[in-house]
Amino acid sequence: MDGQYFFELAFSGLTRGSIYALIALGYTMVYGILGLINFAHGEVYMISAFVGLTAAAICSLLGFSLWAVLLLTLLFAAAYGAAYGYTIEKVAYRPLRGANRLAPLISAIGMSIFLREYVILAQTADFVAFPSLLYNLVEVDFLSDYIGSGELILTLVSLTVLGGLFLFLRYTQTGRAMRAIEQDREMAMLLGVKVDQVISLTFVIGSALAAVGAVLISSHMGQINYNIGFLVGIKAFTAAVLGGIGSVAGAALGGLVLGLVEAFAAGYVSSDYEDVFAFGCLVLILIFRPAGILGQQQSEKV
Amino acid sequence: MTPLLQVRGLKKTFGGIQALDGVDLQIASGEIKALIGPNGAGKTTLFNCLTGMTRPSEGQIFLDGATPLKGLLPHQITKLGLARTFQNIRLFDSLTVIENVMVGAHCRFKANFLDAFFHTRRHLAEEKEIKEKAYYFLEVMGLLQQALNSAKNLAYADQRRLEIARALASEPRLLLLDEPAAGMNAAETAELDQLIVRLKEEFSLSFLLIEHDMKLVMKISDSVIVMDRGRSIAGGSPEEIRKNPAVITAYLGAEGGHA
Amino acid sequence: MRKELLRHLSTAFGLTLLALPLVGMKVDFIEKTLDWRWGRLMGVFALTFSLSWLWRYLLVHRPQQARSSPAPGVLAARAHLLVNQRVLLLLFLVLSLVPWVAGGYQVNILITAMAYITLALGLNIVVGMAGLLDLGYVAFYAIGAYSYGLLHHYLGWGFWQSLGVGGLLAAAMGILLGIPVLRLRGDYLAIVTLGFGEILRLLLENEADFTFGVQGIPNIPKPTFFGFRFDYEGGIVFLFYIMLGILLLAITATKRLQYSRVGRAWMAIRENELAAQAMGIDLTKTKLNAFGLGAFWAGVVGVVFAAKTSFINPASFQFFESAIILSIVVLGGMGSVLGVVLAAILLILLPEYLRFLAEYRMLLFGALMVAMMIFRPQGLVPRLRPRYERDKASKA
Structure with a gap:
């Protein structure tokens, strides 16, 4: 086995995986609290990419430095992603609280279709170029054989954001409230946790993370269109399920595992089947171990 | 005479928790047996094991002393003649009352989708019979007036009755009732106990019922079995149970004056 | 009434703000151009404003039952x-x-x-x-x-x-x-x-x-x-x-x-x-x-x-x-x-x-x-319940 190739694949897997992890967190946090698969999450990701494009263009037209462009783009996209996430929850999910299980899911699919078409109509149905914000920022010597400087920054940024989220969930009042609702919504409500607010916040945070992921990966790929949310959404969802949906650490782990599986499958088997592997993973996990790596097996009470 | 249902050494663990820890039980044909015990004693778990909804870890269940029920799926067990109701009512909410009972009769008929598509003679004859049967059981349970209402619009006591009607439609030999009187007032409970006795005679049914209402238990049951912490700790006539010191400490003592 | 108006105005304003970078601007990174499309944005504002009224009205007048249960109406x-x-x-x-x-x-x-x-x-x-x-x-x-x-x-x-x-x-x-x-x-x-x-x-x-x-x-x-x-x-x-x-x-x-x-x-x-x-x-x-x-x-x-x-x-x-x-x-x-x-x-x-x-x-x-x-979770025309009325003959 070629060591160089192996490490290249490993780093490529790590890069993808860290992005999947970012997006997976949105799915897993919402599922943990509402028991809902937020089908429109991929669309938030896609919209954030478009917002990021606009922001990046404005910033560079204004002649900011590369670092400033990257940071402002990330901030702007995250703010908009968060606002979209908040609005989606308010419009499509909140009125359905307490309805049967399928209603919010169908509503989510409807929202997802709506947002795709919205972007097609507002912007374009074609691919558009996305600036590579991550390159030429730093010179990296020590890993340059295996990973480009852009990928390195991408991985570092997403890992930093992930770390920040963990700290937030563990050490802040709000983070504890989220975990309380996850355990038992009614009990949390009785204890004075403002459930609606916390749910909104969950969407805000999850969407902002997806937006960060969107900007990073779009500048890595170099182009975006209205359809990018679907595949990434499914893959991030796979990551969330892989790690055990509802578990934050699981989502991070699942993202990394999926990224590595994909990279190695593409590298050693065939890159045509990269997506098939991801979907295959998803189907197999849901069928054979729906609780995921870190989740607990649940059974319905009779 | 071989007992209708015989349970020997039934055990069930849920992730380290011993929900059932050796239950022995016999139900004779035509008997009304009450199953009592404090909350968490494993009564509902026992029901689930008997009806195939939970797979017991150890032990045996025999019907007529010969047919093993362990390992069968719920619908197979229903077809052999065990039907049940649920502690937390589980009706088919948006179907009508009559449809609920018609579903109950499902396992006694055979028409498949091709019969339905071609309106074969089998389909037409069966549909007629299913409907008549369903109406009959509604009549027995006093729900005739409600036949065309949604199940979810029924009053609580009526919902409990509908669960029994639905179970009866599967033509059981043994009916397992999980707290049939829960949430009923005194008058409704009194009606229920007459009804159970009537059903026993009319359909030569046997009963196993979980019930907390001791008055009901003492009045209608032929025998009582007491469970505590996953074990059957005592059995006998209602009188014997009332006097059994082990029962008094485990159950009556623990819950304080249910009797 | 004024409070209502303000509420819908702010909803519409918020949603238009959301639409700003997508509907109101279009950039081309290669050509280095940025188009502003104010007309479309005004349209979004007008649309979201009226939809906000409609939404509120429908939400308030939503039959409570509709949440969970499809009950076929007279129309059906x-x-x-x-x-x-x-x-x-x-x-x-x-x-x-x-x-x-x-x-x-x-x-x-x-x-x-x-x-x-x-x-x-x-x-x-x-x-x-x-x-x-x-x-x-x-x-x-x-x-x-x-x-x-x-x-x-x-x-x-x-x-x-x-x-x-x-x-x-x-x-x-x-x-x-x-x-x-x-x-x-x-x-x-x-x-x-x-x-x-x-x-x-x-x-x-x-x-x-x-x-x-x-x-x-x-x-x-x-x-x-x-x-x-x-x-x-x-x-x-x-x-x-x-x-x-x-x-x-x-x-x-x-x-x-x-x-x-x-x-x-x-x-x-x-x-x-x-x-x-x-x-x-x-x-x-x-x-x-x-x-x-x-x-x-x-x-x-x-x-x-x-x-x-x-x-x-x-x-x-x-x-x-x-x-x-x-x-x-x-x-x-x-x-x-x-x-x-x-x-x-x-x-x-x-x-x-x-x-x-x-x-x-x-x-x-x-x-x-x-x-x-x-x-309207029950759809345009909800399923009508089959009647399954009792045959007259069998009642006797």
Whole structure:
């Protein structure tokens, strides 16, 4: 086995995986609290990419430095992603609280279709170029054989954001409230946790993370269109399920595992089947171990 | 005479928790047996094991002393003649009352989708019979007036009755009732106990019922079995149970004056 | 009143702000240009402002019951009275005259509409009646279409043999894919079926040696009539009648199944799986029945689709095709035949005739799906409950 190739694949897997992890967190946090698969999450990701494009263009037209462009783009996209996430929850999910299980899911699919078409109509149905914000920022010597400087920054940024989220969930009042609702919504409500607010916040945070992921990966790929949310959404969802949906650490782990599986499958088997592997993973996990790596097996009470 | 249902050494663990820890039980044909015990004693778990909804870890269940029920799926067990109701009512909410009972009769008929598509003679004859049967059981349970209402619009006591009607439609030999009187007032409970006795005679049914209402238990049951912490700790006539010191400490003592 | 106004103004302002970078600006990174489109933005503001009023009004006047339970209203009862067997037959007679008075274009559109109605009726068995949310339904449609395409290409088979094989193959696949997902809960089932659908499409794309990949299969012939080959126009008309016949069968099947032992078992599973089992319903058999039958109709329509377009490629079988079919079922009212027909007309036919709407079609689809779930989860025309009245004779 070629060591160089192996490490290249490993780093490529790590890069993808860290992005999947970012997006997976949105799915897993919402599922943990509402028991809902937020089908429109991929669309938030896609919209954030478009917002990021606009922001990046404005910033560079204004002649900011590369670092400033990257940071402002990330901030702007995250703010908009968060606002979209908040609005989606308010419009499509909140009125359905307490309805049967399928209603919010169908509503989510409807929202997802709506947002795709919205972007097609507002912007374009074609691919558009996305600036590579991550390159030429730093010179990296020590890993340059295996990973480009852009990928390195991408991985570092997403890992930093992930770390920040963990700290937030563990050490802040709000983070504890989220975990309380996850355990038992009614009990949390009785204890004075403002459930609606916390749910909104969950969407805000999850969407902002997806937006960060969107900007990073779009500048890595170099182009975006209205359809990018679907595949990434499914893959991030796979990551969330892989790690055990509802578990934050699981989502991070699942993202990394999926990224590595994909990279190695593409590298050693065939890159045509990269997506098939991801979907295959998803189907197999849901069928054979729906609780995921870190989740607990649940059974319905009779 | 071989007992209708015989349970020997039934055990069930849920992730380290011993929900059932050796239950022995016999139900004779035509008997009304009450199953009592404090909350968490494993009564509902026992029901689930008997009806195939939970797979017991150890032990045996025999019907007529010969047919093993362990390992069968719920619908197979229903077809052999065990039907049940649920502690937390589980009706088919948006179907009508009559449809609920018609579903109950499902396992006694055979028409498949091709019969339905071609309106074969089998389909037409069966549909007629299913409907008549369903109406009959509604009549027995006093729900005739409600036949065309949604199940979810029924009053609580009526919902409990509908669960029994639905179970009866599967033509059981043994009916397992999980707290049939829960949430009923005194008058409704009194009606229920007459009804159970009537059903026993009319359909030569046997009963196993979980019930907390001791008055009901003492009045209608032929025998009582007491469970505590996953074990059957005592059995006998209602009188014997009332006097059994082990029962008094485990159950009556623990819950304080249910009797 | 002023408070209300302020509230809607601020909602509209917020939403317009959301739309700003997407609707109000357009950048081109390569040309280094930034377009401002204030006019569109004003439009968004006006639209969101009025929608905000409407939304609020509907939300306040939403019947509490509508949240969970489909209760057919008076309207539904009337509509159902109108559509008895005789009216249905009359409708079909009228439809069957269409090719004699209208041109090929109209006939083509009607074939599409009927195809979608049939697809929706098939999915309705799985989602509406059995309550199994299947998001990969388009896979069975693809199997039907590719059955014909491949059987014709490799073995020279005609339409009629392929029609049977396509339907049965799709049904078999429905059952086969149904087996591993039997135990899955609602939303997990939805995702797994979505995954199956995508895997199939990716396989069709990548197994180019066998399926011709993204290039697709061209030159798929129209059906023949006992060996007689029509000219192009005639072929389309013939296909129209075939589709009409299939639709008639699908409607009859759905209606009859609803009032049958199998149909009741499906609904029982939808309502409460555990209780259904306890009532002696074989979950495995009943669910696989639903998957198989639902897939069968998709397969059949797939063969017709291949014959109609005479060219198929994987792009026709994307996830969003499943979503469209699902939205027809949802909009129509789960489990309701009449509703599905109306919804298909509304969603497929109307945009064809209202060209200015065509661009916004999918946007409205999405919005409608959300709005329906919130304001009218029972659909346009909810399923009317079967009466099952007691026969007079047996009462005595």
